[in-house]
Amino acid sequence: MIEDREPVRVALLGCGTVGTEVLRLLRERPAEFAARTGAPVEVTGVAVRRPHKHPDVPEHLITTDAHALVEGDVDLVVELVGGIEPARSLLLAALRSGKSVVTANKALLAEYGSELFAAADESGVDIYFEASVAGAIPLLRPLRESLAGDRINRVMGIVNGTTNYILSAMDASGSTYSEALEEAGELGYAEADPTADVDGFDAAAKAAILASLAFHTRVTATDVHREGIAGVSAGDIAAAQGLDRSVKLLSICERVVDDDGTEAVSARVHPAMIPKSHPLAGVNGAFNAVFVEAESAGQLMFYGQGAGGSPTASAVLGDLVAVARNLVESGKGPRESAHAQLPVQSMGSTPTRYHISLDVEDKPGVLSQVASTFNEHDVSISVVRQEGRGEDASLVVVTHVAPDSALRSTVDAIARLSVVRDVVSVMRVEGESS
Structure with missing residues (x-):
């Protein structure tokens, strides 16, 4: 009988929005979790900093001594504290003392994942982290397990609900970045x-x-080229709409080949224009979506709520059930896979495309001077469009694929041309052929 088996003892670190939901569901549905894991699941302690802030947590479970809790008589530690410290020290202590771990801590995994995985391997325990990316969307486990026999070439997605809400609002209403950010704050996004x-x-x-999961290579947050959305203007959004495109903050991880034929990994985050026909273009509001391209499986799309207490708790509890089942059955989950050890390519060497909007003089020869500058930097033009007259004259250029450093130096050189009054906007273009 399941109820006669030794319980899986769980320590919960942190009891904010997600932790509260995890605790509630475990306490309200004990029979369900016991049936799914093969043994009762028992929360033996909840570590918080300010006990008076958690009146709904039973007093006998609350402690402010997280280290004592993780080193005590527990089997599984669920970490929902966030940040680097004390989460890192707590999880290392748990793993080294033979406790399996479930965490939603993306910042910690992105910087110290290899250290945590090594500690888990040394002790022969599990570390699961589905909730660290895209909330309730089952994404990491497919990359880690379902696609383990495939070769993934690209992972591109919208993984931050706040920025997607802001950009969606700017696209829908024509509002400025500041206005959309204020609205997002008022709505709790x-x-x-x-x-x-x-x-x-x-x-x-x-x-x-x-990137680490998709390409079996250790990639840290410092390896990822990063640009935010504060510089995205209403003009950028309008320009994208004029070309039947949307602007999204994209996380792009891909397998690339250097000039000398060496395979490498590119990982970057930046705003980009994508065609309205691309599946990611229709992802609006605070939703997340990730587009995966694999050699055998082809194109896969993962979509859903990427944040919030209930969605994130769903992912945490899914991991908890998997780890608890392993404990009951004396099994083990997947280990870190970093066998490929591919180098991480610099952003300057990464092939991209640019959309460039220029405020130019209204006189003959402007287009030829701009085109000549592109040619000098070995960057070819895909689309060019000249609009307006006089003080309103403008030039829009979309390039073919070229190394980002060549595109950037081209823009710098164009800005110095006497016929160019201003480089109004520069944005990368993704999701379409070169």
């Missing part, structure tokens, strides 16, 4: 300090995790 989201730090951490 943006934090009081939105820096981690709007400057791309959150998405970069997630990109590091995705």
Whole structure:
């Protein structure tokens, strides 16, 4: 009988929005979780910093001594504290003392994942982290397990709900970045300090995790090229609409080949224009979606709620059930796979495309001077469009694929031309053939 088996003892670190939901569901549905894991699941302690802030947590479970809790008589530690410390020290202590771990901590995994995986291997325990990227969307386990026999070439997605809400609002209403950010804050989609989201730090951490899993290579957040959305203007959005495109903050991880034929990994986060026909273009509001391209499986799309207490708790509990089942059956989950050890390509060497909008003089020879500058930097033009007259004269150029450094130096050189009054906007173009 399941109820006669020794329970899987769980320590919960942190009891904020996600932790509260995890605890509630475990306490309200004990029979369901016991049936799914093969043994009762028992929360033996909840570590918090301010006990008075958690009146709904039974008093006998609350502790402020997280280290004592993880080193005590528990089998599984669920970490929902966030940040680097004390989460890193707590999880290392848990793993080294033979406890399996479930975590939603993207920042920690993106910087110290290899250290945590090594500690898990040394102790023969599990570490699961589905909730660290894209909330409730089952994404990491397919990359880690379902596609383990395939060769993934590209992972491109929208993995930050705050920035996607802001850009969607700008596209729908024509509002400015500041107006859309204020609206996102009022609706609870943006934090009081939105820096981690709007400057791309959150998405970069997630990109590091995705690249590490997809390409069997250790990639950290510092390896990821990062640009935020603060510089995206209403003019950029309008320009994209004029070309039947949308602007999204994309996390792009891909397998690339250097000039000398060496295979490498590129990982980057930046705003980009994508065609309205691309599946990611229709992902609006605070939703997330990730587009995966694999050699055998082809194109796969993962879509859903990427944040929030209930969606994230769903992913945490899915991991908890998997780890608990392994404990009951004396099994093990997948280990870190970093056998490929591919180098990480610099952003300057990464092939991209640019959309460039120029404010130019209205006189003969402007187009030839601009085109000549592109030619001098070995960058070919895909589309060019001249609009307006007099003070309103403008030139829009979309390039073919070229190394990002060549495109950047081209823009710098164009800005110095006497016939160019201003480089109004520069944005990368993704999701379409060169």
